[in-house]
Amino acid sequence: MSTANGTPEEGPAGAGTQAQPPEQAPAPASAPGQVAAKTGHEISVSGLNAYYGSQHAVKGIDIHFPANEVTALIGPSGSGKSTVVRCINRMHEEIPGARATGSVTLNDVDLYGPSVDLTSVRRLIGMVFQKPNPFPTMSIRDNVAAGLKLTGTKPNDIKERVEKSLRSVGLWDEVKDRLGSPGIGLSGGQQQRLCIARAVAVEPEVILMDEPCSALDPGATLKVEELVDELKSRYTIVIVTHNMQQAARVANSTVFLMEGEVIEHSPTNELFTRPKDERTERYVTGKFG
Numbered sequence: 578m579s580t581a582n583g584t585p586e587e588g589p590a591g592a593g594t595q596a597q598p599p600e601q602a603p604a605p606a607s608a609p610g611q612v613a614a615k616t617g618h619e620i621s622v623s624g625l626n627a628y629y630g631s632q633h634a635v636k637g638i639d640i641h642f643p644a645n646e647v648t649a650l651i652g653p654s655g656s657g658k659s660t661v662v663r664c665i666n667r668m669h670e671e672i673p674g675a676r677a678t679g680s681v682t683l684n685d686v687d688l689y690g691p692s693v694d695l696t697s698v699r700r701l702i703g704m705v706f707q708k709p710n711p712f713p714t715m716s717i718r719d720n721v722a723a724g725l726k727l728t729g730t731k732p733n734d735i736k737e738r739v740e741k742s743l744r745s746v747g748l749w750d751e752v753k754d755r756l757g758s759p760g761i762g763l764s765g766g767q768q769q770r771l772c773i774a775r776a777v778a779v780e781p782e783v784i785l786m787d788e789p790c791s792a793l794d795p796g797a798t799l800k801v802e803e804l805v806d807e808l809k810s811r812y813t814i815v816i817v818t819h820n821m822q823q824a825a826r827v828a829n830s831t832v833f834l835m836e837g838e839v840i841e842h843s844p845t846n847e848l849f850t851r852p853k854d855e856r857t858e859r860y861v862t863g864k865f866g
């Protein structure tokens with residue numbers, strides 16, 4: 578890819594006559610007795626550079642995010658974690674003056690390829706932000722249904738998908754009698770699960786979470802962490818966190834970023850107990866950052 582903000586190759590979101598990433602890779606048929614093959618979707622970032630004007634925020638990094646795993650991104654403030662996440666679903670280029678080079682693939686599809694349209698990228702790669710951000714004027718039901726309406730889901734199916742999504746984040750029983758009430762009337766933890774329900778409602782393949790628990794109390798954090806653990810059977814998850822314990826609890830592997838570079842990417846347990854790089858060791862033991 579080589580995308581500058583506003584280059585002509587990026588049609589408006591929804592321009593849509595272009596080729597799209599595959600909806601679902603066909604699952605290989607497994608014979609009786611065989612372990613079912615994983616059906617998830619992997620992301621590979623290669624040679625990714627991201628800039629804000631002349632500032633080089635992400636410096637030629639390679640990261641592989643395996644299918645159906647949780648990968649944590651950790652690192653000091655300003656190390657580029659949010660930028661990397663925004664490059665994965667092509668939100669980085671929406672920032673005035675921002676651009677990126679390199680490649681990001683979902684399975685074998687280059688998400689920055691000229692024939693990929695932005696709407697499908699954002700449907701396939703959902704995002705959950707630091708601060709719960711339900712649409713303020715919408716009811717609980719409409720918050721979850723918002724993306725479904727945009728993608729043309731039939732009204733009858735929407736009802737079913739709203740319930741299924743709310744159930745999948747453990748919120749259904751808490752809200753089923755008040756689906757018409759405003760989403761912002763929920764507690765912070767409930768709002769964050771509502772936002773996760775909104776993200777999963779459109780059946781993405783990857784979920785990006787940028788510090789999803791930083792505004793939550795320990796009880797709500799625990800619920801979101803349990804949810805992440807459940808969701809990874811269906812989705813590939815990337816989670817940015819400043820909380821080492823959280824990375825240790827939820828992530829299969831962890832990437833340590835510093836000053837826009839990947840210092841180390843290892844199985845989580847190894848990164849915390851036997852870091853390969855002295856900078857990782859200093860960071861995870863709280864000596865800086």
Ligand SMILES: Nc1ncnc2c1ncn2[C@@H]1O[C@H](COP(=O)(O)OP(=O)(O)OP(=O)(O)O)[C@@H](O)[C@H]1O
Binds near residue numbers: 629655
């Ligand atoms: N919208 C922006 N405009 C200009 N520079 C930006 C913008 N967003 C981030 N940056 C810069 O890019 C670098 C990486 O920022 P980024 O937000 O990706 O870091 P981060 O690791 O997510 O930090 P934090 O832990 O504080 O959220 C920083 O130097 C930051 O100042």
Ligand SMILES: [Mg+2]
Binds near residue numbers: 658659660787
């Ligand atoms: Mg950030």
